[in-house]
Amino acid sequence: MSRAVGVLGGMGPEATLDFFAKVLRRAGAGSDQEHLRLLIDNNPGVPDRNAALSGRGESPGPVLAQMARGLQASGADFLVMVCNTAHAFEDDILNATSLPFVSLIEETRDAVLRERPALRRVGLLATNACLDAGLYQSAFAPHDVRTLTLEGASLERFMELLYRIKAGNTGPDVRAEMRSLALELVDAGAEVLVAGCTEVPLVLGAQDVPAPLVNSTDVLVERTLQYARGLAPLPERSVETPA
Amino acid sequence: MSRAVGVLGGMGPEATLDFFAKVLRRAGAGSDQEHLRLLIDNNPGVPDRNAALSGRGESPGPVLAQMARGLQASGADFLVMVCNTAHAFEDDILNATSLPFVSLIEETRDAVLRERPALRRVGLLATNACLDAGLYQSAFAPHDVRTLTLEGASLERFMELLYRIKAGNTGPDVRAEMRSLALELVDAGAEVLVAGCTEVPLVLGAQDVPAPLVNSTDVLVERTLQYARGLAPLPERSVETPA
Secondary structure (H helix, E strand, O other), X not given: OOOOEEEEEOOOHHHHHHHHHHHHHXXXXXXXXXXXXXXXXXXXXXXXXXXHHOOOOOOOXXXXXXXXXXXXXXXXOEEEEOOOHHHHHXXXXXXXXXXOEEOHHHHHHHHHHHHOOOOOEEEEEOOHHHHHOOHHHHHHHHHOOEEEEOOHHHXXXXXXXXXXXXXXXXXXXHHHHHHHHHHHHHHOOOOEEEEOOOXXXXXXXXXXXXXOEEEHHHHHHHHHHXXXXXXXXXXXXXXXXXX | OOOOEEEEEOOOHHHHHHHHHHHHHHHOOOOHHHOOOEEEEEOOOOOOHHHHXXXXXXXXXXXXXHHXXXXXXXXXXXXXXXXXXXXXXXXXXXXXXXXXXXXXXXXXXXHHHHXXXXXXXXXXXXXXXXXXXXXXXXXXXXXXXXXXXXXXXXXXXXXXXHHHHHOOOOOHHHHHHHHHHHHHHHHOOOOEEXXXXXXXXXXXXXXXXXXXXXXXHHHHHHHHHHHHOOOOOOOOOOOXXXX
């Protein structure tokens, strides 16, 4: 039996469903018993990450800590979280349990560097709170990779799109707008794009953009399968301090 | 905040994914925060229900009990289980926690009787173990409804189809074969068909058969939303003894 995966989810629920579906597809299982055990806490009641990080709402930290403890009590062997922005509260999770925590941010960075080892400039499709918290910037800085981000009106449009996706709108208009924002980053010099918000891949695929697109959800799916099956050593329990 | 739903799942994982997806679709939520909290234990390691009930394998009861306790510890307010056959082990779950348990069998029977109050004969697309345990038969008996079931070679074909679906095969051949088995029950006099195994609706829809098809997964989705939102009183904690 493989290791049981504890999933902090619900941020949003569609992204968690997307993760669950992809784990099943990629598991390549021929019977129930070859699949992974996934303990999923799809908790849409986690306080809004963007509101909290901009000082307009309560911290999601205590709720995430409680979810992590529950997942450990239910039998999880390690934890993952299907939301980039919420990784700003990773310390609350690490302090709540004794389980290894697989960072979506660090795994995505590593996948980008594997894709393009001599990378100079990466484009981030990430929320303003994720950017403000410097999650990807501090992950890439030690590798001398410059991060390009949406700013001003473009970032506002991006955030508006995310809330439309969370409300269930993944139609052609939303797809076209997301694509045009991605192209802005490519025009600015991004050699690789990171879909660094789990809502982005719901409306943007590799075929939509002229640069390699690294999808943080896909990276987490692949690594989750490897960790669960014991094909990669689980990360050490240490907290990287954001710059 | 609505009531948190504990989901005993993984039997199989595709059926659990189907349930999760349908709850999100039907919730009609406009933001993360309007969705339900679902605690899902997708545990494909639950011992094979059919093997256990035919005396060829260990009972899934203790594992289901442990899952139920974990879901309660994680904050579930009531429990559902996305597998018809596993309801033969409902007592193990009821004895393991103090939570209300929503029976997929009873909810499906009630939905069938709402669909056709003067029903005489219902056709069951259910596993041989589900049939042997008499789950649906004993649920319908007090209502003077006769249950029609697949038998012999037809039941063997049905079981073979289920394991193909669990292995990821939901193609046209599997669909056509499932449809022809459903038609056998209609030809035998079934006025309503019950998709009484959570794999069945993955390959059979209402448009495929000339009689009303009550999908146990859909029933559970609708009722879960109602219970979670406090629109229906949760079932009393009592165990119906199979006939």
